[in-house]
Amino acid sequence: MPGLPAFVIAYPAIDPVAIAIGPFALRWYALAYIVGLVLGWRYVVWLCRGESAFKRSDVDDFLVWAVIAVVLGGRLGSVVFYNLDYYLERPLEALYIWRGGMSFHGGLIGVAVAIVLFARQRRIAVLRLADPIACATPIGLFFGRLANFVNGELYGRPSTAPWAMVFPAGGPEPRHPSQLYEAALEGVVLFVLLALAWRRRAWRERPGLLTGIFLTGYAVARGIGELFREPDAQIGFLAAGATLGQLLSLPMLAAGLYLIWRGAARPLAARP
16 A cells, blocks of 8 residues: 555454453453552552551552442443443443443543542541542553553554554554553553652642642643544544544543642641
8 A cells, every 4th residue: 555664563463352261251351450450459558558647448448449430430431422322222232341341531530439439438538548549540541551452442543653553443554553652651651750759748748739640641641642543433533633532631631730739839738
């Protein structure tokens, strides 16, 4: 094809099923969620060692809340944001989570609601609980994007880059492996940024500041990643060439900048 690179990287055909024992099959996508949640939980435990705002048991108990919030919020977000017309005609299929279809923005809303409810029940300051959870979230994002790559979904736009590859569901054109770009930006880069921020006691002692950094950082990373990612076929490009992922990230950007401003303006000694 004219304009295509002479050498094209073939997509590595990876079996989406990680483990199969008889009728039981564990897919890489499900495994990514499990590993992300477990490692995120252990990282929050490590970050909060010596933290007096809440107990170790609070962190352990919140893991159950987080699992429910991620699954319900992620699925509901996928249904409402990306395929509402389809599921209005087939409402029962909205319950078929084993067929895939999860939204990070929906999962974020679910976890935010869970944090507020859990914090109120345990009499914990909401932002004190939110900050370490925000620092751990890139772990799940990293594994989730790798799972997207394994599934050959959410691939990038056509590209002539030497590392472009042909995805089975993406037609004959080589495309950006945008899932790997997002794994690097939303996962690795954002994790390192938040880890460095957590090490600064002056930042850690201003509740909401780290959550603001996460929200802002994710919005920027997602906005960049969407420049290389193929828009969902049923939605396409929106106003001014923007994608739905970029538009959904704008409220995150606004909330993140507000929390950074609020946290930076708060006296160091002040605790909610």
